[in-house]
Amino acid sequence: MLRSRLDAVKLFGVLMTVVASLCVVSAIAFEWPADRGVYRFGFGALRAGFLRGVEFGVAESLMEASDDGEMVFATEHPALPGGYPLRGNSIMAVAHASDMTTVYTGLEQGSLATYLRSVRKGDILGRSSAADGGRGAIVYVFDRRERRYINPLIVMPELSDKKPPVIQSISLITGGVETSLAATRTVRQGSYTVLLDVVDVAPSGDASAPYDIRILIDGSERARVVYDAAWSLEGIPVLFGGAEIVEYSYVADDGRLSFGPYVFSRGTVVLAVRVGDYSGNIKEQTYSLSIQ
Amino acid sequence: MNDGKGRPGFLSVLLIIVFSLAYFLVCAEPLQPELSAVPRWRVEIPAASIAGAVEIVGDDAMAFQAGGRFGYFSPDGDCSFMSDSEGCMAIGDSAYAKSNAAGGSELVSPDGQSIAQIASDAPFFSAGRLFSADGDGTGITSYNATGDILWSYSFPCHLSALSAGSSLIVGGTIDGWIEGVSPYGKKAFTFAPGGSRLSVVLGLGVSRSGNWVAAVTGIDRQRLIVLGQGGADYRVTSHRYLESDYREPVRVIVMDDEQHVLYRRADGVGVWSVDGTVDEILPVKADDFSVAMDEAHGVSYMMARRGKHAEIVVFKNPATLLGRVALPDYTDFVRFSGSSVYVGGSTWLARFDFVEE
Known part of the structure; x- marks a missing residue:
């Protein structure tokens, strides 16, 4: 009973997130700021942590304003006055009337249009620098009202994508012992954490992050994360509007994604992993596990 | 004949004299000491890297980074470690951080001994402590002197x-x-x-x-x-x-x-x-500045930077300007310590002291 209530609460959270996302989509008409949206790494890709924006990779391409707004902050110094280093040696922020702020980093020093005050959609803000330590220019979309970063895919024009995500591996881990489901379907009963290695191919062809992951056990949805938002609570980074998962507990040290733990009792358990991208392409893998 | 008319005049003169004496003795302020900037030393930074050429003892090591060079020097102008700053990501008096092969950074003591490997590639020193920037600019991590993570905050x-x-x-x-x-x-x-x-x-x-x-x-x-x-x-x-x-x-x-x-x-x-x-x-136009108080002289020093120009401004709190010392163009490094000022560029370091004359 309690589990079904929790599931209902989670489902409600997910539904509200989707509704909120649709509202945002209807209210905002942003344009891709660079490379016609051909990004390398999307929201949630692991780039020195959970990427809260979209990273482009083409050097010396122009970065344009995604929408009308006002430039509120820009600097080309490598660090803030307190010594805090800036990723890509620059940062620019444009506040939009829709309670959104777009933040641009990794623009080439000397190219930032720091003289701008009022910004029109398509105004050139700067030029993306050559990849800094393998990192390109990044655009973030920040919701000022909710104080959270949202997935830019939600507010940018949809990109054509017919390839489903790829589930590279699924493992169960308990007590430090890992069992790959590619090797065996038989495990002892106990409490297991599910570790996933999943990617979605970005428009550039690079391995990026999916948008939607569901874990189903015996047909019941036990976990669902939607890559819609990231924020912080009391100094702790939190992910996904409907799930509110602490980033540290979700992303393992090796970059795999962690779900659970789930208790597997003797018998047969059907574990299904369903991964989707923002365009709705879905990849699903189902395993019938023998629990001894 | 003496009708007493001279007494009020005498008393007035006496009062004026007494009042004047009292004013000078009671109300007078001491003259501001004349501060002069006295050069102590200037050294050329060696063109080739030197490591541990002069051992600087204890807390005397002062970090330096400017114009593509970094290292440590003593108050007497002895250079302990000077190297090209390529690869130097941050420097403090107790250690510096340089990039490592793993994409993170290595914490190194002023005498060149490795202290720790740090996962972050964006370390920095502030208030004498080691931090790193995380989360692409939304987070900060604090470390202890041996490079262990104390906490992270998002x-x-x-x-x-x-x-x-x-x-x-x-x-x-x-x-x-x-x-x-x-x-x-x-x-x-x-x-x-x-x-x-x-x-x-x-x-x-x-x-x-x-x-x-x-x-x-x-x-x-x-x-x-x-x-x-x-x-x-x-x-x-x-x-x-x-x-x-x-x-x-x-x-x-x-x-x-x-x-x-x-x-x-x-x-x-x-x-x-x-x-x-x-x-x-x-009245000091500056794009950026730093400030330090000199309690010995009861004044404050400000390094004011505008473009390539920099100057030292001496003032008394809150805003009494006492003097200014122009620094050579492209002076990248300025550090205050008591009444001493250390300045430097890519090829030189110098010290001058403010003294009363």
């Missing part, structure tokens, strides 16, 4: 300002919030100044004690606000609207006297008191 939005005191780290965000972090990595306070059409934190400073936080915030109109610790929370103790329209980082410093706040203005460096009773301007 801000909701990109940082646009940061200041570290001895017992408080304060971040200002692009969406206009000020958030304090305790020495243990816990949230100390949050505050949204508001009062402007658009919210943003452009600069902030925290006092050494952590009791005062000053910030320049907002657009249309910009504000200077001072927060003071009251119990467990921080509250506005004074504020004023500014004429400026900065959209870039603005230097704000709470001086070590815990009384005065310096902030960047278009017409000079603004001087404000934490209680709002002082509102003056030092």
Whole structure:
């Protein structure tokens, strides 16, 4: 009973997130700021942590304003006055009337249009620098009202994508012992954490992050994360509007994604992993596990 | 014949004399000592890297980074370690960090001994402590002297300002919030100044004690606000609207006297008191500045930088300008220590002392 209530609460959270996302989509008409949206790494890709924006990779391409707004902050110094280093040696922020702020980093020093005050959609803000330590220019979309970063895919024009995500591996881990489901379907009963290695191919062809992951056990949805938002609570980074998962507990040290733990009792358990991208392409893998 | 008419005149003269004597003896202020900048030494930085050429003992090592060079030197001008700063990501008096092959950084002591490997590729020193920038500009991690992580803290939005005191780290965000972090990595306070059409934190400073936080915030109109610790929370103790329209980082410093706040203005460096009773301007135009107090002489020194030009400004609190010393163009490095000033460029280091004459 309690589990079904929790599931209902989670489902409600997910539904509200989707509704909120649709509202945002209807209210905002942003344009891709660079490379016609051909990004390398999307929201949630692991780039020195959970990427809260979209990273482009083409050097010396122009970065344009995604929408009308006002430039509120820009600097080309490598660090803030307190010594805090800036990723890509620059940062620019444009506040939009829709309670959104777009933040641009990794623009080439000397190219930032720091003289701008009022910004029109398509105004050139700067030029993306050559990849800094393998990192390109990044655009973030920040919701000022909710104080959270949202997935830019939600507010940018949809990109054509017919390839489903790829589930590279699924493992169960308990007590430090890992069992790959590619090797065996038989495990002892106990409490297991599910570790996933999943990617979605970005428009550039690079391995990026999916948008939607569901874990189903015996047909019941036990976990669902939607890559819609990231924020912080009391100094702790939190992910996904409907799930509110602490980033540290979700992303393992090796970059795999962690779900659970789930208790597997003797018998047969059907574990299904369903991964989707923002365009709705879905990849699903189902395993019938023998629990001894 | 003596009708007494001369007595009032005599008394008046006597009173004037007595009053004058009393004025000079009681009300007179001592003359300000004449401070002079006396050169002590100047050394050329060796063209080739030197490691441990001169051993600098204990706390005497002073970090230096300018014009593509970094290293350590002593108050007497002995260079201990000088190298090209390529690969040097951050430097403090106790250690420096350089990039490592794993994409992170290596913490190295001034004598060249490896201390620790750090996963982050964005370390920095502030208030003598080692931190790293995380989360692509939304987070900060604190380390101890041996490179162990003490805590990490994630801000909701990109940082646009940061200041570290001895017992408080304060971040200002692009969406206009000020958030304090305790020495243990816990949230100390949050505050949204508001009062402007658009919210943003452009600069902030925290006092050494952590009791005062000053910030320049907002657009249309910009504000200077001072927060003071009251119990467990921080509250506005004074504020004023500014004429400026900065959209870039603005230097704000709470001086070590815990009384005065310096902030960047278009017409000079603004001087404000934490209680709002002082509102003056030092006529020094500077894009950026740093400040130190010289308690021995009762004055303060400011390094004011504008473009490639830099100068040392001597003033008495709150805003009495005593003198200025122009520095050579492209002086990248300035450090104050008591009455001594260490300056340097890519090829040279020098020291001069302020002395009374």
